[in-house]
Amino acid sequence: MKPIIVIGSGHAGLTLTRELRVINKEVSIILITQDDGCSYYKPNLSKAISVGKSANDLVMKNVEQIKTEQDVFIKTHTKVVAIDAKDSFVTVDDGISIERIFYQDLVIATGASPFELPITGNAKNEIVSVNNLDDYRQFRETIKNKERVLIIGAGFVGIEFASDIFSAGYHVDVVDMEAWPLKRALPQQLGQSIVDSFPKDKVNWHFGSSVVSVDAKNEALEVTLSCGKKLEVDFVLSAVGIRPNVGLAKAANVDINRGIVVDNYLRTCIKNIYAIGDCAEISGHTLPFIAPATFAAKALAKTLLTSDTGLSIPNLAVAVKIPTCTTIVCPSLSLKGGWEVEGEGSDFVARFMNSKGQVSGFALTGKAISQKGALLKECIAPTLC
Amino acid sequence: MTVVEYKKYCCVTCDLVYDEELGFPEEGIAPGTLFEDIPDDWTCPECSASKSDFFLVE
Ligand SMILES: Cc1cc2nc3c(=O)[nH]c(=O)nc-3n(C[C@H](O)[C@H](O)[C@H](O)COP(=O)(O)OP(=O)(O)OC[C@H]3O[C@@H](n4cnc5c(N)ncnc54)[C@H](O)[C@@H]3O)c2cc1C
Numbered sequence: 355m356k357p358i359i360v361i362g363s364g365h366a367g368l369t370l371t372r373e374l375r376v377i378n379k380e381v382s383i384i385l386i387t388q389d390d391g392c393s394y395y396k397p398n399l400s401k402a403i404s405v406g407k408s409a410n411d412l413v414m415k416n417v418e419q420i421k422t423e424q425d426v427f428i429k430t431h432t433k434v435v436a437i438d439a440k441d442s443f444v445t446v447d448d449g450i451s452i453e454r455i456f457y458q459d460l461v462i463a464t465g466a467s468p469f470e471l472p473i474t475g476n477a478k479n480e481i482v483s484v485n486n487l488d489d490y491r492q493f494r495e496t497i498k499n500k501e502r503v504l505i506i507g508a509g510f511v512g513i514e515f516a517s518d519i520f521s522a523g524y525h526v527d528v529v530d531m532e533a534w535p536l537k538r539a540l541p542q543q544l545g546q547s548i549v550d551s552f553p554k555d556k557v558n559w560h561f562g563s564s565v566v567s568v569d570a571k572n573e574a575l576e577v578t579l580s581c582g583k584k585l586e587v588d589f590v591l592s593a594v595g596i597r598p599n600v601g602l603a604k605a606a607n608v609d610i611n612r613g614i615v616v617d618n619y620l621r622t623c624i625k626n627i628y629a630i631g632d633c634a635e636i637s638g639h640t641l642p643f644i645a646p647a648t649f650a651a652k653a654l655a656k657t658l659l660t661s662d663t664g665l666s667i668p669n670l671a672v673a674v675k676i677p678t679c680t681t682i683v684c685p686s687l688s689l690k691g692g693w694e695v696e697g698e699g700s701d702f703v704a705r706f707m708n709s710k711g712q713v714s715g716f717a718l719t720g721k722a723i724s725q726k727g728a729l730l731k732e733c734i735a736p737t738l739c
Numbered sequence: 740m741t742v743v744e745y746k747k748y749c750c751v752t753c754d755l756v757y758d759e760e761l762g763f764p765e766e767g768i769a770p771g772t773l774f775e776d777i778p779d780d781w782t783c784p785e786c787s788a789s790k791s792d793f794f795l796v797e
């Protein structure tokens with residue numbers, strides 16, 4: 355029998371191969387990845403500078419350990435360049451040779467790539483994004499002898515980086531088009547308590563503004579904002595969000611929208627091709643977080659090796675790691691509705707009430723995070739389909 | 740007198756360690772709670788992995 359081929363060794367790909375092996379010891383599994391195949395917990399990338407961790411410190415298992423533990427064939431530093439959906443094979447390129455590998459079932463777990471902003475200026479290429487271990491390795495090396503860092507984007511990843519980098523002794527500027535951080539996941543009062551929790555002499559916020567250009571000037575970078583302000587910094591980090599990697603699927607005529615479109619069984623429009631993790635889109639939603647990928651990998655392992663198992667995801671709370679203001683959010687899938695906020699000081703409970711008056715998401719800050727369990731129960735079950 | 744030998748369990752996804760001796764007071768799990776006594780629907784406070792995704796640290 356032909357193998358199950360998995361493309362990508364991120365959290366989605368490696369969780370899937372592990373779960374497949376738990377169910378069946380014999381089935382042939384090939385994991386193809388363009389990186390070095392070691393496992394790491396990606397959320398650590400935005401919390402590691404201040405604790406002095408190198409990229410190697412963040413590695414949980416190297417590829418040899420994974421091969422032994424999972425008994426899976428792993429091709430590292432190998433890029434899948436094409437999918438032939440008709441004859442069920444992939445074309446791979448390891449930099450030395452190009453070969454075809456046939457599959458029984460194919461799982462695309464290619465993740466997502468940082469969004470590129472339309473920024474001008476002679477130093478626009480110096481804008482850095484950190485989305486994998488190699489990016490982090492380079493980022494940590496480059497900021498070593500710098501002092502002032504500008505972060506574009508005050509979403510989850512942007513504010514975690516802001517927290518981590520100022521704690522490591524840098525001066526930080528944060529620019530975001532919205533009026534407060536994490537605008538999509540929490541209301542203004544909570545956003546304000548997050549902002550207030552950062553030391554004013556170390557972090558400057560520029561809300562309602564975007565970066566227009568980045569130019570090299572006097573051995574530093576001059577950043578011009580849409581409000582006209584000019585800032586002099588040494589390093590620019592972009593954390594504005596990600597775009598699902600859909601290129602391979604698109605070229606193979608697999609349906610795509612924002613992500614690779616899959617049904618509740620993680621199946622694309624082609625019967626033996628599936629997608630999970632940051633690259634997938636289900637019922638109009640991309641779910642670029644750890645936990646949904648874990649659930650998807652587990653359901654898909656069963657579908658591939660036992661019987662069709664639909665994905666069902668419970669309400670999930672994501673902790674935003676900013677030690678100055680502990681924050682937990684459970685974003686609502688439906689964006690229609692409004693916030694109801696209780697609390698004072700920096701301890702808030704915010705419930706997102708959908709158009710039917712049900713709690714469909716929440717956010718907690720400060721001492722209120724102890725109410726996570728109760729709020730998860732209050733929330734209606736997320737409906738994906 | 741019996742001396743309880745506390746164990747440690749590690750989350751396969753995020754490496755978070757549950758130390759029976761310390762519990763997870765902020766998650767409502769008292770110090771000294773044995774891993775097997777944690778409810779089965781409990782999930783990893785860091786990454787939401789299920790209880791069965793924790794392995795015993797030798
Ligand atoms: C800084 C940061 C902080 C985060 N914090 C949190 C958090 O606190 N909580 C949370 O839930 N989520 C967080 N996330 C999101 C979470 O980490 C991701 O949702 C998750 O790791 C995605 O896993 P994935 O396997 O889908 O993708 P990836 O990890 O991106 O893996 C994609 C894999 O595909 C491979 N690949 C791609 N194209 C090809 C090709 N053509 N051929 C071969 N291989 C290919 C890549 O090499 C890689 O191995 C964070 C993300 C970042 C960047």
Ligand SMILES: [Zn+2]
Binds near residue numbers: 751783
């Ligand atoms: Zn975990």
